[in-house]
Amino acid sequence: MERIKPRTLSGFMELLPAPQQQLERFLRVLRETYALYGFTPLDTPVVEDAAILLAKGGGETEKQIYRFQKGDADLALRFDLTVPLAKYVALHYGELSFPFRRYQIGKVYRGERAQRGRFREFYQADIDVIGDGKLDILCDAEIPSIICATFTALGLRRFRIRVNNRKLLTGFYEMQGLSDRAGDVMRTVDKLEKIGEEKTAVLLREDIGLTEEQTKSVLDFMALTRDSVGGAIPEGLRALAGRNETFDAGLSELEAVTRHLAAFGVPEENFAVDLTIARGLDYYTGTVYETTLLDHPEFGSVCSGGRYDNLAGYYIDKPLPGVGISIGLTRLFYALSEQNLLTDEAVTAPADVLVLPMTENLAPAIELATALRRAGLRTQLYTEQKKFKAKLSYADKLKIPFCALLGEDEIAQGVCALKDMETGEQKLLKADEAASAIREKIDAKNAAPLIKEET
Amino acid sequence: MERIKPRTLSGFMELLPAPQQQLERFLRVLRETYALYGFTPLDTPVVEDAAILLAKGGGETEKQIYRFQKGDADLALRFDLTVPLAKYVALHYGELSFPFRRYQIGKVYRGERAQRGRFREFYQADIDVIGDGKLDILCDAEIPSIICATFTALGLRRFRIRVNNRKLLTGFYEMQGLSDRAGDVMRTVDKLEKIGEEKTAVLLREDIGLTEEQTKSVLDFMALTRDSVGGAIPEGLRALAGRNETFDAGLSELEAVTRHLAAFGVPEENFAVDLTIARGLDYYTGTVYETTLLDHPEFGSVCSGGRYDNLAGYYIDKPLPGVGISIGLTRLFYALSEQNLLTDEAVTAPADVLVLPMTENLAPAIELATALRRAGLRTQLYTEQKKFKAKLSYADKLKIPFCALLGEDEIAQGVCALKDMETGEQKLLKADEAASAIREKIDAKNAAPLIKEET
Numbered sequence: 006m007e008r009i010k011p012r013t014l015s016g017f018m019e020l021l022p023a024p025q026q027q028l029e030r031f032l033r034v035l036r037e038t039y040a041l042y043g044f045t046p047l048d049t050p051v052v053e054d055a056a057i058l059l060a061k062g063g064g065e066t067e068k069q070i071y072r073f074q075k076g077d078a079d080l081a082l083r084f085d086l087t088v089p090l091a092k093y094v095a096l097h098y099g100e101l102s103f104p105f106r107r108y109q110i111g112k113v114y115r116g117e118r119a120q121r122g123r124f125r126e127f128y129q130a131d132i133d134v135i136g137d138g139k140l141d142i143l144c145d146a147e148i149p150s151i152i153c154a155t156f157t158a159l160g161l162r163r164f165r166i167r168v169n170n171r172k173l174l175t176g177f178y179e180m181q182g183l184s185d186r187a188g189d190v191m192r193t194v195d196k197l198e199k200i201g202e203e204k205t206a207v208l209l210r211e212d213i214g215l216t217e218e219q220t221k222s223v224l225d226f227m228a229l230t231r232d233s234v235g236g237a238i239p240e241g242l243r244a245l246a247g248r249n250e251t252f253d254a255g256l257s258e259l260e261a262v263t264r265h266l267a268a269f270g271v272p273e274e275n276f277a278v279d280l281t282i283a284r285g286l287d288y289y290t291g292t293v294y295e296t297t298l299l300d301h302p303e304f305g306s307v308c309s310g311g312r313y314d315n316l317a318g319y320y321i322d323k324p325l326p327g328v329g330i331s332i333g334l335t336r337l338f339y340a341l342s343e344q345n346l347l348t349d350e351a352v353t354a355p356a357d358v359l360v361l362p363m364t365e366n367l368a369p370a371i372e373l374a375t376a377l378r379r380a381g382l383r384t385q386l387y388t389e390q391k392k393f394k395a396k397l398s399y400a401d402k403l404k405i406p407f408c409a410l411l412g413e414d415e416i417a418q419g420v421c422a423l424k425d426m427e428t429g430e431q432k433l434l435k436a437d438e439a440a441s442a443i444r445e446k447i448d449a450k451n452a453a454p455l456i457k458e459e460t
Numbered sequence: 461m462e463r464i465k466p467r468t469l470s471g472f473m474e475l476l477p478a479p480q481q482q483l484e485r486f487l488r489v490l491r492e493t494y495a496l497y498g499f500t501p502l503d504t505p506v507v508e509d510a511a512i513l514l515a516k517g518g519g520e521t522e523k524q525i526y527r528f529q530k531g532d533a534d535l536a537l538r539f540d541l542t543v544p545l546a547k548y549v550a551l552h553y554g555e556l557s558f559p560f561r562r563y564q565i566g567k568v569y570r571g572e573r574a575q576r577g578r579f580r581e582f583y584q585a586d587i588d589v590i591g592d593g594k595l596d597i598l599c600d601a602e603i604p605s606i607i608c609a610t611f612t613a614l615g616l617r618r619f620r621i622r623v624n625n626r627k628l629l630t631g632f633y634e635m636q637g638l639s640d641r642a643g644d645v646m647r648t649v650d651k652l653e654k655i656g657e658e659k660t661a662v663l664l665r666e667d668i669g670l671t672e673e674q675t676k677s678v679l680d681f682m683a684l685t686r687d688s689v690g691g692a693i694p695e696g697l698r699a700l701a702g703r704n705e706t707f708d709a710g711l712s713e714l715e716a717v718t719r720h721l722a723a724f725g726v727p728e729e730n731f732a733v734d735l736t737i738a739r740g741l742d743y744y745t746g747t748v749y750e751t752t753l754l755d756h757p758e759f760g761s762v763c764s765g766g767r768y769d770n771l772a773g774y775y776i777d778k779p780l781p782g783v784g785i786s787i788g789l790t791r792l793f794y795a796l797s798e799q800n801l802l803t804d805e806a807v808t809a810p811a812d813v814l815v816l817p818m819t820e821n822l823a824p825a826i827e828l829a830t831a832l833r834r835a836g837l838r839t840q841l842y843t844e845q846k847k848f849k850a851k852l853s854y855a856d857k858l859k860i861p862f863c864a865l866l867g868e869d870e871i872a873q874g875v876c877a878l879k880d881m882e883t884g885e886q887k888l889l890k891a892d893e894a895a896s897a898i899r900e901k902i903d904a905k906n907a908a909p910l911i912k913e914e915t
Contacts, residue, residue, distance in 0.1 A: 009515045011551040011775040014533070017505035019548065021555055022562070029501050041833045043840025045810035046484050050472035050581050051506060051567060052526070052537075060464045071507070071535075073528030075571050078469070080526075082507075093474065096466040100476055102857045104844060106810055107477070112506060116530050126505050136844070143822065143843035150830070268826035270834075320466040355500035355561055367598065371723035375605070378496045379725075385498025388598035389559060389591070402557045 016117070016125030018335055023353040023404070028338055030351065030455055031159065032110060035130045035332070038155045039108035042147070044132050047107045049089040051114075055081035058088055060319035069115040082114035086131045086331070087316075094135055095320035103137035104144065110334070122343070124335050133329030135316055140326045142261040145292040145312055148330055149262075149276060150269035152296055152308050155332070160348070160454020163299040164307075165234070166271070167279035170259045170292050171311070174283060176252025177245070181222055189213045191283040194227055198281065198302075202228075230280045235273035236263035242280075255291070262292055290314045294330055300458065304340050308332045341456060350453035356385035357447050358407040358439075359400045360421075363393070369416045373409060373436055380440035382447075400426055406450070407443050471572070471580030473790055478808035478859070483793055485806065485910055486614065487565060490585045490787070493610045494563035497602070499587050502562045504544040506569075510536040513543055515774035524570040537569035541586045541786070542771075549590055550775035558592035559599065565789070577798070579790050588784030590771055595781045597716040600747040600767055603785055604717075604731060605724035607751055607763050610787070615803070615909020618754040619762075620689070621726070622734035625714045625747050626766070629738060631707025632700070636677055644668045646738040649682055653736065657683075685735045690728035691718035697735075710746070717747055745769045749785055755913065759795050763787045796911060805908035811840035812902050813862040813894075814855045815876075818848070824871045828864060828891055835895035837902075855881055861905070862898050 013019045020028060036046070055072050058081045071082040083089050086109045094105060110130040117123055132151065134144045149166045156164045178187040193208045200208075202224055209215045209223060229241045238259060246253055259278065266276055284293040291312035298304055310330030317325050341347050358377060362370030370386065377384040385405070387396055400408050410422040415433065423439045424431045425446070434442060468474045475483060491501070510527050513536045526537040538544050541564045549560060565585040572578055587606065589599045604621045611619045633642040648663045655663075657679055664670045664678060684696045693715060701708055714733065721731055739748040746767035753759055765785030772780050796802050813832060817825030825841060832839040840860070842851055855863050865877040865886075875888045878897060889897060 008777065009512055009774055011512060011547045011772075012509065013547070013551065014505060014507060014509060014535070017507065019504055021552060022500040022502070025501055025503060028503070040810075040838050041836070043811035043814075043838055045477040046480055047477070048480060048483070049474055050469060052469060052472065052569070052581060054467060054469060057464055057466060071528070071530055073526070075526055080469070092466045092468070096468065097476060102854055106840065114507070126507060139844075141843040141845065143841070147841060147843070154833070265823060265826050268823045268830065270830045317466075319464055322463065355495075356498035359498075368720060368723045371720050375723065375725045378609070381496070383495050383498055385561065386598070386602060388596040388602070389594075390596065399557055 014125070016119040016123065018124055018126065018339070022355065023349075024342065024347075026353040027347050027351075027455065031334060031338060032128075032130075034158045034455065035110055035155060035334070036108070038151070038158050039130075039132050041154065042106075042132070042151050044106045044108040047090070047093065047109045048111065049083070049086075049093055049109070051082055051112065052080050053083055053089065053092070055079040057092055057320075058083060061088070069117055071114050071116055083111075084115050085113050086111060086129050087133075087329075090131070090133060090135075091317035092320060094325060095317040095323075098321060098323065103135060104140060105135045106132070107135075108132045122336065122339055124339070127333065127335035130332040130334045131329060133316075133327050135325050135327040138324055138326075140328065142258050142292075145258065145328050146262045146265055147269060148292075148294060148310070148328060149266070149271050152294065152330060153269075153271045153275050155308070156296070160456040161298065161458060162275075163458055164275060165277050165297055165299060166275055166308075167277050167282050167295045167297065168259070168262060168292065169279055169282040170255040170262075171283065171289055172251045172255025172291060173242075173259065173280065174255075176249040176255055177226055179251060180245070180249050181219055183215070183219060183223075186213055186215075190215070190223060194223065194281055195283060197227060227281050230278050233279070234277050236266040236271075236276055236278070238263060238278060242278075258291055284309060284311050288313055292328065301340075301344065301346075304337070307337050346457050348453050348455060348457050351451045351455070352404070352406060352447055354403045354405040355383070356403075356405050357383045358385075358409055358423075358443050359396075359405045360384060360386045360409045361393075361396050361411065362387070363410060363412040364416065370411045373411060373421055376436040377409070377440055377443070380437070380444070382440060382443055397424075397426075406447060407439075409439060469580070471574040471578065473579055473581065473794070477810065478804075479797065479802075481808040482802055482806075482910065486789060486793060487583075487585075489613045489910065490565055490610060490789070491563075493606070493613050494585075494587050496609065497561075497587070497606050499561045499563040502545070502548065502564045503566065504538070504541075504548055504564070506537055506567065507535050508538055508544065508547070510534040512547055512775075513538060516543070524572055526569050526571055538566075539570050540568050541566060541584050542588075542784075545586075545588060545590075546772035547775060549780060550772040550778075553776060553778065558590065559595060560590045561587070562590075563587045577791065577794055579794070582788065582790035585787040585789045586784060588771075588782050590780050590782040593779055593781075595783065597713050597747075600713065600783050601717045601720055602724065603747070603749060603765070603783060604721070604726050607749065607785060608724075608726045608730050610763070611751070615911040616753065616913060617730075618913055619730060620732050620752055620754060621730055621763075622732050622737050622750045622752065623714070623717060623747065624734055624737040625710040625717075626738065626744055627706045627710025627746060628697075628714065628735065629710075631704040631710055632681055634706060635700070635704050636674055638670070638674060638678075641668055641670075645670070645678060649678065649736055650738060652682060682735050685733050688734070689732050691721040691726075691731055691733070693718060693733060697733075713746055739764060739766050743768055747783065756795075756799065756801075759792070762792050801912050803908050803910060803912050806906045806910070807859070807861060807902055809858045809860040810838070811858075811860050812838045813840075813864055813878075813898050814851075814860045815839060815841045815864045816848075816851050816866065817842070818865060818867040819871065825866045828866060828876055831891040832864070832895055832898070835892070835899070837895060837898055852879075852881075861902060862894075864894055 209220045229239045289311035293311035295306035296308035312328040316327045360374045374386040408424045420433045664675045684694045744766035748766035750761035751763035767783040815829045829841040863879045878894045879886045
């Protein structure tokens with residue numbers, strides 16, 4: 006037979022079983038945490054009408070999109086979960102209740118140049134709250150609570166949710182007479198943390214043409230939240246109030262977002278007001294969020310989002326304001342793996358226990374497997390005719406935590422020999438006792454955080 | 461702004477939130493049941509190299525596949541989960557332990573003519589056990605147990621797993637001197653249940669050219685398992701042993717598959733030996749399975765599969781025998797919905813409880829929401845400035861089972877007014893008492909079977 010060399014496309018993540026189990030745990034944590042906040046799961050097609058996905062059109066999106074014909078149809082793979090959400094809400098507007106809260110965890114596709122850590126197929130995990138006509142600022146205030154609950158459930162403590170409001174920036178630049186160059190200034194200020202004040206000042210003056218005074222004002226403004234932690238709003242920021250309506254609106258929104266941190270269960274050290282955060286320039290209109298891992302700033306923002314005025318203007322004549330966040334799950338998972346930051350304490354084996362029959366008559370081993378499954382344990386019945394040593398080595402390789410051995414003696418006594426593969430300890434136990442012993446140990450193992458933190 | 465009419469492509473399922481919750485429950489049941497049997501989850505790319513997906517080539521697959529170019533790459537969307545599994549096992553052969561047991565639940569794509577109940581994007585839910593060189597027949601014997609556990613977990617009792625062995629058929633046709641026409645005969649016999657014995661006899665004689673005697677033999681053979689239920693092998697089938705090696709091998713395998721039904725927890729009434737089952741002609745080589753809903757034979761087989769000799773011959777020079785089954789989840793879900801067979805007892809709302817603040821100070825309501833979430837309840841904080849009636853009507857429309865109302869009086873007393881939206885009953889409860897009351901009711905609701913059965 007002529008053979009084809011098997012391969013997986015570059016930029017498409019395909020994991021071995023153990024890391025896949027770790028990714029599944031991530032997915033489970035995200036699904037459960039998002040659900041706790043009253044978001045309903047959605048599942049939209051991976052393939053959509055290209056004209057619909059590209060309604061906004063333009064730029065990088067159009068270049069990166071996977072687009073193709075099938076018969077007369079002009080199709081494309083979704084490149085994010087926001088455009089499909091906009092289509093969904095516009096299409097089903099009459100059947101939804103607002104505020105509409107949905108989460109979606111799904112694969113999206115971008116034909117980027119393949120390089121380390123960049124994926125062409127990757128999971129995004131999004132939540133959005135969509136209002137019909139208006140949406141209370143309390144929705145914005147709840148978002149940090151969701152981010153915090155998510156990362157805490159993943160095992161992290163050393164992360165910071167950084168929050169800003171675009172209206173503060175817009176208002177400030179208006180006050181400075183910089184409205185026409187606000188976009189350029191924001192793009193430059195975005196580099197502040199990376200390149201420092203001095204170099205930023207040079208760029209602001211030389212590239213964007215700010216005066217010495219304007220440059221100083223911008224940098225002084227940004228410095229108001231330098232190193233700030235917690236929900237307190239700097240006095241210097243409040244001092245700017247009363248001169249520009251947009252600025253004042255932003256300040257009042259920011260106050261609403263920071264006011265209830267404690268009630269929302271967000272520790273002060275996981276939160277910061279940060280005036281340098283701007284996010285995408287043409288989409289967000291109010292609150293914006295970034296989240297960084299304090300020990301891994303090189304990952305960039307691992308969870309970002311913000312408030313927008315109108316979700317679905319390309320499809321429907323209704324103002325649909327919303328607020329949402331997105332986690333680039335595949336990329337985060339890859340970065341954590343690369344840095345060896347995933348714990349391996351939780352069970353990554355396909356089973357919690359391997360039942361090893363050692364007699365001709367298989368019925369007792371099958372019955373034991375059935376009993377363990379009914380007790381909710383992931384149980385594999387070892388079926389192959391191999392030497393005892395080979396069977397144990399199979400369990401070892403897969404890191405199956407327990408083996409339940411069943412020979413003539415055990416069967417006669419109505420027990421199994423339960424072997425803890427970590428300690429080597431072996432005990433004669435009845436099926437229900439074995440089930441409890443296994444449950445206790447694997448529950449403890451699976452309670453381990455998913456992500457390691459340096460101490 | 462110029463608007464584009466939103467639409468979802470025909471043949472692509474996109475559900476409203478409540479039915480999506482039902483589908484999510486299906487997915488959860490499948491994931492959990494498959495995991496209980498020691499299968500590890502896999503996730504392979506939706507997009508693969510077209511040459512790899514089409515290694516086997518030919519026929520319907522090639523016509524239906526979504527294939528496209530991106531740059532120099534010739535790409536395609538996967539049309540099943542078996543070919544990606546073959547690629548995966550061949551590619552990662554050295555890193556896997558055998559028997560390799562995996563489940564995969566994922567979307568696959570076939571550009572079929574769109575029609576009612578036919579989908580172009582649909583979920584398949586597959587499990588397979590792959591051996592390296594050989595694979596014990598006990599793996600085949602375990603499959604009905606998995607099917608049974610899955611459908612039972614979905615709430616069904618009235619289903620039947622019908623099992624046959626291709627070697628029995630091959631051997632029998634050899635004995636009849638019909639080897640050269642075995643394929644045609646099997647395709648005709650496949651219609652037996654639908655068109656009856658008489659019409660089948662006519663087709664066998666006139667279309668395939670069987671003699672009167674051969675026709676009678678074939679129909680007598682098939683009749684051996686007519687109306688048979690349970691694991692018993694008909695005497696008439698045993699009586700044919702000793703004359704053909706292939707037949708005898710099939711009989712011995714079938715005996716191994718039926719021997720341990722009870723130990724595997726499969727009730728006799730959910731099982732039948734059925735000689736008319738053949739499945740795909742060029743793939744399965746031993747045991748074959750179909751599963752029918754007794755009250756809905758029109759659904760056809762809802763879970764099918766079998767034993768094959770070599771999973772990945774197109775990619776690797778290793779014999780990799782396997783056995784597996786597949787559930788066409790999207791189609792099954794659609795058929796059940798259409799027939800109004802999905803129960804609506806379980807909670808399909810985005811939240812278990814809606815917290816309604818009724819005071820200026822929002823902190824107590826936020827704290828209550830945080831406490832309920834920490835108790836594991838899916839909690840939505842209602843944030844919009846609306847009349848009380850509109851808030852309750854929001855909960856009603858979404859079928860959120862409970863509202864927790866917080867006015868000045870409740871706050872002063874340290875309680876909330878928990879309103880059961882089904883009964884209208886309202887009680888003053890502390891947060892932890894409210895959590896217990898909600899938990900008790902929603903656990904009872906969610907324990908309802910997913911699928912209704914006529915009685």
